[in-house]
Amino acid sequence: MRYPTQHLALPFFEDAHRRLVAELSDWAAAQQIDETHVDQACRHWVQALGAAGWLRYSVPASHGGIFPVLDSRCLVLIREVLAFHSALADFAFAMQGLGSGPLSLAGTDSQRQVLHRVAAGQAIAAFALSEPMAGSDVAAMQTTAVAEGTDWILSGEKTWISNGGIADFYLVFAKTDAAAGARGISCFFLPAQAAGLQVAERIDTISPHPLARLRFDACRVPDTQRIGPLHGGFKLAMQTLDIFRVSVAGASLGLARRAFAEARQYTRQRPMFGQYLADFQLTQSALGDMALRIDAAALLSYRAAWQKDVQKTNTTQEAAMAKLSATESAQWVIDRALQMHGALGVTVGQKVEALYRDIRAMRIYEGASEVQSLIIGRSLLKEDRDASA
Ligand code: COS
Numbered sequence: 001m002r003y004p005t006q007h008l009a010l011p012f013f014e015d016a017h018r019r020l021v022a023e024l025s026d027w028a029a030a031q032q033i034d035e036t037h038v039d040q041a042c043r044h045w046v047q048a049l050g051a052a053g054w055l056r057y058s059v060p061a062s063h064g065g066i067f068p069v070l071d072s073r074c075l076v077l078i079r080e081v082l083a084f085h086s087a088l089a090d091f092a093f094a095m096q097g098l099g100s101g102p103l104s105l106a107g108t109d110s111q112r113q114v115l116h117r118v119a120a121g122q123a124i125a126a127f128a129l130s131e132p133m134a135g136s137d138v139a140a141m142q143t144t145a146v147a148e149g150t151d152w153i154l155s156g157e158k159t160w161i162s163n164g165g166i167a168d169f170y171l172v173f174a175k176t177d178a179a180a181g182a183r184g185i186s187c188f189f190l191p192a193q194a195a196g197l198q199v200a201e202r203i204d205t206i207s208p209h210p211l212a213r214l215r216f217d218a219c220r221v222p223d224t225q226r227i228g229p230l231h232g233g234f235k236l237a238m239q240t241l242d243i244f245r246v247s248v249a250g251a252s253l254g255l256a257r258r259a260f261a262e263a264r265q266y267t268r269q270r271p272m273f274g275q276y277l278a279d280f281q282l283t284q285s286a287l288g289d290m291a292l293r294i295d296a297a298a299l300l301s302y303r304a305a306w307q308k309d310v311q312k313t314n315t316t317q318e319a320a321m322a323k324l325s326a327t328e329s330a331q332w333v334i335d336r337a338l339q340m341h342g343a344l345g346v347t348v349g350q351k352v353e354a355l356y357r358d359i360r361a362m363r364i365y366e367g368a369s370e371v372q373s374l375i376i377g378r379s380l381l382k383e384d385r386d387a388s389a
Contacts, residue, residue, distance in 0.1 A: 001261050002029070003084045003254075007295075012302040013073060021077050027052055028085040035088050038208045039166050043124070045092035050121015054078060058097035060104050063115035070097070070104065070243060072305035072315075076250030083254025087358035090251045091209045094244065095163050098366075099125025101240035102171050102187050106228030111189060114169065126167035128158040128190075128214060129237055135160070136371050138173075138234060139182040143216060145174035152176070152226065154188065154219040157200070160365070164212025165199045168192050172216070173233045185233035189225040196220070206357040238316075245319045245366050246308070249301040249326035252362050256294050256330035259337035259355045263287065267340055277340065290336055293329040300325045317379040324372035327362045334359050 003025045008018045031048060035041040049055050057074045059065035067074075075097065083090035097104075100118045103111060117123035134140040143156025154174055161170070170190045177184030190197060196219035203211040228236045264287065267278035277283050304318035338345035338352045345352050363369050 001084075001258070001265075003081050004257060004261070007298055007302075010299075010302060012306040013077075017073055017077055020074060021081060024054065024078060024081045027054075028081055028089065031085070031089070033086075033089075035086070038088070039210055041088055042092050042163070042166060042210050045086075045089050046096065046121045046124055048121070049089070049093055049096075050119065054093065055096050055121055056119045058093070059100060059115040059119045060112075062109075063104075063112045064119035065104075065115070072243060072246055072308040073302070075243070075247040076253075076301055076305045079247045079250035080254035080257070083251040083358075084258045087207060087251075087255065087354070088209060090254065091162070094247060094251065095127070096121075096125050097247070098240065098244045099127045099163060099167065099169075099171060101127065101244060102227050102236050103189070105239055106187075106232075106236055111225070111227060114189075117168075123168040124163055124166055126161055126163040126170045127240070128161045128164075128170045128172040130160050131157060132159050132213075136368055138237060139185070141173065141175060141185065143172070143174040144178060145176050145186060145188060145221070147176075148220075150223050152188065152221045152223065154190070154196075154216040154221055157213065157215050159213040160203065161212050161214055162365075163210050164214055165202055166210045170197070170214065171227060173237055174216075176231055176233075180231065182234040184231050185237075186230055187227040187233040187236050188221045189227055190216075190219060190221060194219050194221070205361065207354075207361060241366055242314075242316050242319050243308070245323040245372075246301060246304045246315070248362055248366050249297065249304070249319075249322040252323075252326040252330035252359060253294065253298055253301060255355050255359050255362075256290075256297070256326075256333040259330075259334040259352055260287075260290050260294060262351055262355075263290065263337035263340050283340065286336055286340065290333045293333055297322075297326040297329040317376055320367070320372040320375040320379075323367065324369050324376070327359070328369060331359050331363060 033044045056066045061068045079090050096118050118125050131141050145152040145154050172188045172190050176186040196217040198215045199212045200215040201213040267283050270277040301322040304315050304322040308315045334355045338356050341352050
């Protein structure tokens with residue numbers, strides 16, 4: 001099944017984006033990676049994406065990437081195309097960028113050397129922010145980093161860490177000033193083999209991918225491996241999420257476009273009551289609603305990415321709108337597509353059945369839908385306050 005390309009004519013995109021999609025679509029359609037064993041498959045995807053050069057879009061040009069600053073439209077489109085073909089391929093791509101994002105944004109030159117290996121698919125990255133009692137409420141994290149000479153001693157737990165168990169390094173957020181809330185968090189580079197770091201539990205989810213709970217038992221980290229400003233970790237995490245939340249919107253769009261393509265193909269071929277499913281007005285109306293939601297979410301997503309790349313303004317609000325709209329719409333579209341397939345839709349092994357599972361976590365991770373609404377509302381009120389100040 002081919003990834004559709006009509007939307008690439010929109011003025012948000014340049015010829016480089018159109019060429020990128022054409023090349024990536026051919027590449028992705030030709031890949032044959034066995035996804036039975038999720039860790040192995042994920043490693044294979046990272047290696048393949050790295051060898052083909054696609055991971056170079058995840059890091060800055062100074063350290064092995066394509067652009068001096070990450071191009072948000074490329075990230076959105078790459079995730080769309082990959083998710084259209086394989087949710088695991090999209091996951092492998094996305095985590096290399098998110099897992100190394102704080103380094104790209106705030107690492108020193110020597111800290112950023114590892115980015116060459118991230119871009120080549122030779123080092124797997126992970127972003128370790130969430131905790132058992134601090135998912136949406138990041139500032140409530142309990143992992144601590146206590147200074148000892150020129151080192152920091154990390155203690156605590158992180159959970160739902162993507163690539164947990166297969167990552168070569170983790171970017172870990174910890175409290176460096178326990179009393180300062182969001183203003184007392186810092187970010188640390190921790191190699192997977194660090195003494196005291198343990199993969200405490202592997203977590204199985206409805207859309208399988210490497211995921212784990214990590215335990216830090218007095219892990220010693222030199223201050224040279226602290227990323228960005230001391231106590232500036234919360235903002236660094238938010239800035240990283242501002243970039244990658246838009247790309248989650250891209251991934252959701254890829255899943256929705258695939259479900260839509262499956263639904264169109266199926267309803268044209270499925271005989272029912274003497275005609276085809278697509279001949280019923282009910283089906284036509286449902287397909288129309290699906291197209292509407294995909295286009296509306298796509299426009300919000302491309303706007304956010306374009307605004308970041310071209311206008312270079314703060315896009316916290318637009319990124320939140322893009323993620324909220326695209327993930328919620330994709331869930332709805334995929335559900336409609338599954339419904340059109342009837343009992344076949346819930347049959348394990350059917351593409352729509354897999355899409356139905358793949359989309360669900362996207363409404364939760366990198367900021368749940370409720371958090372996105374909150375970010376949008378708060379940001380609007382801040383604009384009002386600033387205007388009246
Ligand atoms: N960029 C830069 N700075 C930001 C920012 C952003 N996008 N968002 C917030 N900040 C700053 C604020 O300006 C504030 O700065 P000052 O201390 O200088 O005033 C500081 O960070 C704290 O912000 P805020 O008061 O809004 O923090 P809250 O604790 O209220 O948290 C939410 C806000 C809920 C929005 C935040 O915790 C969040 O995004 N949660 C979801 C986390 C998430 O996505 N988890 C998934 C993990 S990865 S799978």
